[in-house]
Amino acid sequence: xxxxxxxxxxGIGGGSLAGVVTALAAAAGDRALADxxxxxxxxxxxxxxxxxxxxxxxxxxxxxxxxxxxxxxVAEEIxxxxxxxxxxxxxxxxxxxxxxxxxxxxxxxxRIYVTxxxxxxxxxxxxxxxxxxxxDGVGGLTQRHIQPGETYVYEFTLRQxxxxxxxxxxxxxxxxxxxxxxxFIIHPKNREADPVDRDYCLLLHNWALHxxxxxxxxxxxxxxxxxxxxxxxFPAIEPLVARSGERVRIRMGNLSMWNHPxxxxxxxxxxTGGDGGRWPRALWRPEVTEIVAVGQTxxxxxxxxxxxxxxxxxxxxxTMNAMAHDLPxxxxxxxxxxxxxxxxxxxxxxxxxxxxxxxxxxxLQMGLKGPANTLPMMSGQGPFGPLEMGGMFTVxxxxxxxxxxPSDVGWYEHPKGTQASRVSTDPDFGSPVRRPTPP
Ligand SMILES: [Cu+2]
Numbered sequence: 001x002x003x004x005x006x007x008x009x010x011g012i013g014g015g016s017l018a019g020v021v022t023a024l025a026a027a028a029g030d031r032a033l034a035d036x037x038x039x040x041x042x043x044x045x046x047x048x049x050x051x052x053x054x055x056x057x058x059x060x061x062x063x064x065x066x067x068x069x070x071x072x073x074v075a076e077e078i079x080x081x082x083x084x085x086x087x088x089x090x091x092x093x094x095x096x097x098x099x100x101x102x103x104x105x106x107x108x109x110x111r112i113y114v115t116x117x118x119x120x121x122x123x124x125x126x127x128x129x130x131x132x133x134x135x136d137g138v139g140g141l142t143q144r145h146i147q148p149g150e151t152y153v154y155e156f157t158l159r160q161x162x163x164x165x166x167x168x169x170x171x172x173x174x175x176x177x178x179x180x181x182x183x184f185i186i187h188p189k190n191r192e193a194d195p196v197d198r199d200y201c202l203l204l205h206n207w208a209l210h211x212x213x214x215x216x217x218x219x220x221x222x223x224x225x226x227x228x229x230x231x232x233x234f235p236a237i238e239p240l241v242a243r244s245g246e247r248v249r250i251r252m253g254n255l256s257m258w259n260h261p262x263x264x265x266x267x268x269x270x271x272t273g274g275d276g277g278r279w280p281r282a283l284w285r286p287e288v289t290e291i292v293a294v295g296q297t298x299x300x301x302x303x304x305x306x307x308x309x310x311x312x313x314x315x316x317x318x319t320m321n322a323m324a325h326d327l328p329x330x331x332x333x334x335x336x337x338x339x340x341x342x343x344x345x346x347x348x349x350x351x352x353x354x355x356x357x358x359x360x361x362x363x364l365q366m367g368l369k370g371p372a373n374t375l376p377m378m379s380g381q382g383p384f385g386p387l388e389m390g391g392m393f394t395v396x397x398x399x400x401x402x403x404x405x406p407s408d409v410g411w412y413e414h415p416k417g418t419q420a421s422r423v424s425t426d427p428d429f430g431s432p433v434r435r436p437t438p439p
Contacts, residue, residue: 048105049187052199052251055238055394056230060100068109068155071102073124073182075146075168076117080179082209082226083236086321086375089215090179090231091118097179097231098203099166106161106189112154114146118175121145124154125169126184128275128297131156139170146170161188162277163201163251163297177218179231181205181255192278196301197246202229204292204313204392206256211322211374225322225374227256227313227391233321234393235380240311241409242304244400250311253297260318260392262298263289266309269302289314304398308412313392321375321390383411 051059062069073093080090080097093099104110116122123139123146135156139145146152164184168175183201205228208220229237242248249272254260270284274297292298312319380387387393397409424430 049103049191050195050199051103052101052183052185052201054098054101054183054230055200055202055240056232056236057096057098058100060094060102062104062110065111068111069104070111070113072113072115073099073166074115074117075122075124075180077119078179080231081236082207082228082231082233083375086209086226086233086373087214088207088209088373091175092179092231093182097181098205099180099182101183101185101201102166103185103187104158105187106158108186109157110155113151114154115151116146116148119148121147121170122168122175122180123152123170124166126154126156127165127167127295128162129156129164129184129186130159137169139168141169158186160277161186162273162275163253163299164275165203165253165255165297167255174218176255177208178216179205179207181253183251183253185251186277188278194281195247196249198240198242198248198304199251200240200249201251201253203231204229204252204254204256204260204262205231206258206318209322209374211371214373224257227318227320229392229394233375233391234312234319234389235387237394238406239395239397239409241402241406242396242398243402244304244306244398246304246398247301248304248396249299249301251297251299252292254292254294257294258315258318259291259293261289261291261314262300262312262392263314264300264302264309264311264396266305266307266396267302269300271298272301273299304396306398306400306412307414309396309398311394311396312389319389319391319393320377321379322377 060071060073062071064070074095075091075093076095078090078092078095078097079087080092081087090097102110102112112124114122114124121139123137123143125137126135134142135154136142137154143152162185164186165181166184167181181203183203185201206224207226207228208217208223209215209225210217211225226233232238240248240250250264252262265288268286268288269290271287271290272284273279278299287300290298290300375390377390380389380393397412399409399412403409
């Protein structure tokens with residue numbers, strides 16, 4: 001069944017927030033997975049816009065009062081799980097980090113209540129959005145800070161479309177470091193001439209959640225432990241699911257303290273927009289990696305090709321989870337004697353990294369445990385072994401036919417003759433060409 005705005009709004013009419021969220025989730029699920037006809041034969045779309053899908057997240061329901069779309073954000077402390085086995089006390093909005101995605105349409109008048117249930121003051125800056133200066137949310141500069149217990153109201157008319165963000169502009173380093181952020185998607189007033197079939201959004205972030213601790217450390221700007229999409233790490237990040245041939249858009253925002261070259265396998269995507277809305281076609285760029293700089297948003301689009309395609313940041317330590325810092329480089333070092341000696345003092349001690357870090361994945365399979373409340377540096381099981389990834393990594397799963405439930409997509413079944421396979425176990429196999437050794 002195709003999602004209609006009427007269906008979402010009737011869900012909102014149901015009453016409780018939980019009910020609304022359930023209705024939205026069900027509706028979004030319908031849209032993501034329903035067995036719609038292929039794009040070419042599809043009936044024209046109806047309704048104001050097709051909602052985005054926030055990976056592992058949700059969209060904030062609105063009610064309409066006198067022609068104004070009314071939202072209510074609550075800044076509060078929350079309990080967050082990065083992946084099973086790693087939780088933290090974070091700050092977020094309406095029970096989650098990132099906060100719910102706000103969605104509206106160019107030309108909409110929006111009224112946004114912000115209630116502060118944090119132990120300190122806050123404010124909300126509408127990042128990239130054109131508005132009167134007094135609505136810009138810079139605590140001390142454009143408004144009084146919102147004190148604990150207070151509710152402020154912001155109201156403005158949306159004069160643009162694009163992928164935007166919201167975050168505090170008050171004790172910013174602390175508040176963003178502990179999870180306060182969200183996306184603000186403004187759909188164009190006129191339906192897009194080149195529509196997409198799937199519209200995903202995600203916020204990139206980094207966290208100094210030192211192993212064994214329970215609160216992200218805002219004082220650290222370099223030694224981050226967790227690199228996240230929508231505050232989740234691989235393998236807890238949802239896959240992005242699509243049917244072959246569908247047009248997919250991924251909207252990315254970056255509120256972390258690093259730039260992220262986001263790389264997608266299997267296709268050449270077009271970079272089609274960002275904070276400035278969807279760019280004119282002549283400005284689209286074909287790429288396989290696009291840097292989403294700190295404070296930027298970037299939209300990429302592509303035609304889905306069947307397979308399981310890695311989608312990740314290309315900074316290799318951003319696709320890892322918590323790592324010990326200042327480690328000696330043991331690559332190529334024979335540690336066997338040292339290891340035995342240390343084991344007499346530290347039972348279970350294991351020297352790491354003589355032939356690379358991949359052995360870390362094997363140790364995990366052997367049941368070796370790290371410190372409390374952290375995640376293995378790399379994890380995730382693929383159909384052919386450990387994926388050796390963490391952090392900002394997920395999979396774009398494209399199938400010719402989609403199952404009724406997204407969690408049933410499973411692994412790609414490679415058509416016969418389309419997968420790498422072993423031909424020999426002899427190290428001297430074949431006669432590879434070598435450069436002659438100099439005398
Ligand atoms: Cu990165």
